Amino acid sequence: MSLPDMSSHGHDSMDECVQALSQVHAFLHHELLEADATVIRHHLHACERCMENFEIESTISEMIQRCQPTSSAPSTLAARIHTLRISRRG
Numbered sequence: 001m002s003l004p005d006m007s008s009h010g011h012d013s014m015d016e017c018v019q020a021l022s023q024v025h026a027f028l029h030h031e032l033l034e035a036d037a038t039v040i041r042h043h044l045h046a047c048e049r050c051m052e053n054f055e056i057e058s059t060i061s062e063m064i065q066r067c068q069p070t071s072s073a074p075s076t077l078a079a080r081i082h083t084l085r086i087s088r089r090g
């Protein structure tokens, strides 16, 4: 009398999810090889749960990028403020 064979059911797809999610950050930052990125993309389209996680991760990383401007941002921002002041005068 052993337990019903439930442990093997869906194990492979679960493993795929773990793999996909572990590479989501690299995927978002375009650090993956084209072949790996394609695998992730395919999995996200096939797996609703991973797609949800991917969308959350992508939103978070977008927010982080906005909070941490790159070194070129300050001068761009200053130029924009300068332009705004000029246009407001007129």
Ligand SMILES: [Zn+2]
Pocket (backbone or CB within 6 Å): 016, 017, 018, 020, 043, 047, 048, 049, 050
């Ligand atoms: Zn998945």
